[in-house]
Amino acid sequence: MAIPIGERAPDFELPATNGRRYGLAADDASATLVYWTCNHCPYALAWHDRMLDVARDYAERGVRVLAISSNDAESYPADSFEAMADRVERDGDWPHPYLYDESQQVARDWGAERTPHVYVLDSDLILRYCGAPDADYDDPSQGAAWLRAALDAVLEGREPEPAETEAVGCTIKWRR
Amino acid sequence: MLREAMDEEGMDPARIEVREVDTDESAEREVFVGSPTIRIDGADVQPLEGAPTGLACRVYRRRDGRTSPLPDPEDLRDALRAAAPS
Numbered sequence: 001m002a003i004p005i006g007e008r009a010p011d012f013e014l015p016a017t018n019g020r021r022y023g024l025a026a027d028d029a030s031a032t033l034v035y036w037t038c039n040h041c042p043y044a045l046a047w048h049d050r051m052l053d054v055a056r057d058y059a060e061r062g063v064r065v066l067a068i069s070s071n072d073a074e075s076y077p078a079d080s081f082e083a084m085a086d087r088v089e090r091d092g093d094w095p096h097p098y099l100y101d102e103s104q105q106v107a108r109d110w111g112a113e114r115t116p117h118v119y120v121l122d123s124d125l126i127l128r129y130c131g132a133p134d135a136d137y138d139d140p141s142q143g144a145a146w147l148r149a150a151l152d153a154v155l156e157g158r159e160p161e162p163a164e165t166e167a168v169g170c171t172i173k174w175r176r
Numbered sequence: 177m178l179r180e181a182m183d184e185e186g187m188d189p190a191r192i193e194v195r196e197v198d199t200d201e202s203a204e205r206e207v208f209v210g211s212p213t214i215r216i217d218g219a220d221v222q223p224l225e226g227a228p229t230g231l232a233c234r235v236y237r238r239r240d241g242r243t244s245p246l247p248d249p250e251d252l253r254d255a256l257r258a259a260a261p262s
Contacts, residue, residue: 042235042245075200076232138244170233170245 002111003127005163009034009119010109014068016097017085022066024125030062031154032125033147035118035133036107036172038069039087040078043169044115046137050144051116054133055095058151065096070107071115071173079173107172114169120150120160128154131165177246178214185256203229210234214247214255221255222247 003009013023024032035051037044055065073080081100088094101107110119120129129150134142150160179189197208209227211234213220222236238248 040235041233042243043233045235045243046245075230078232140242 002113002130003119005127005130007127009121009125009127010106011125012101012106012109014099014101014106015081016099017081017088018097020097022097022099024121028123029064030123031058031064031128031151032121033058033063033065033118033151034110034121035065035067036070036112036115037067038071038076038079038115038170038173039083040071040076041115041170043137047116047133047144047169050133050140050142051118052093052095054144054147054151057148059095061151061155063151063155066099067094067096068099068101068106068112069115070101070104070112072104072175073102075176076173104172104175112172114167114171116169117167117172118147120147120154122154129160129163130167131162132168137168177249177252181249181252181256185253185260187256187260197231200230203231212246214252216255216259219255219259221252 009024011024013021015021033054037048037051069079069084071079077083081102084098084100088098116133118131118133119127122128131146133144133147135146136142146165153160178192182189197203197206202208208229209224210232213234215221233245236244236247238244239250
């Protein structure tokens with residue numbers, strides 16, 4: 001069950017590939033972007049650079065970004081915590097932490113279904129936008145426009161319009 | 177995409193056979209390396225030698241270097257042309 005728009009997002013504490021642990025609560029961000037992704041999904045990979053660009057572009061406006069992978073690593077070894085760490089190390093330029101939801105409980109709590117699946121929270125951690133980064137994984141020129149519009153709205157104290165879009169991507173790989 | 181490409185190459189899309197691979201056992205049996213996999217007369221349109229079998233999402237590499245959940249349309253057309261009777 002997805003979090004309704006206007007509800008506070010459930011807190012969590014998860015390990016990241018950088019060795020630290022991250023949660024929602026202990027932060028004074030002007031807005032928070034949480035998005036589900038993973039190593040092996042072609043949709044997540046297609047949108048990846050756009051997501052990193054958003055993180056970089058909005059950092060100076062106080063937007064905090066957390067990426068989470070909840071995929072079952074037993075059936076999908078490419079999505080193991082070790083593989084996540086290897087990827088970040090190899091890429092070398094991730095502007096935000098990459099968190100591992102091994103129990104998959106955070107994905108269930110949030111109602112995350114796909115990779116990518118993006119959530120924009122305001123400064124009170126209230127959900128303001130949920131869905132896809134933009135209209136087309138196959139068109140980099142879209143530039144995560146829906147996500148950027150949602151962040152701009154939240155930072156300006158407006159309601160994003162639309163507040164929800166359909167997340168497009170591979171389903172989260174649940175443990176069987 | 178496949179139907180469109182077959183149409184363009186003068187092939188009958190009704191000849192497409194869709195097979196669902198939904199267990200690890202069937203993935204191994206079919207040497208299935210991810211969804212979607214497109215084979216023309218049994219030959220993969222973008223062969224992945226040595227890739228592990230399993231119920232994964234498949235990553236294709238477009239000709240411009242981008243990753244995609246679908247093969248490059250030109251690779252698909254090339255595979256169809258190669259399979260077409262001369």
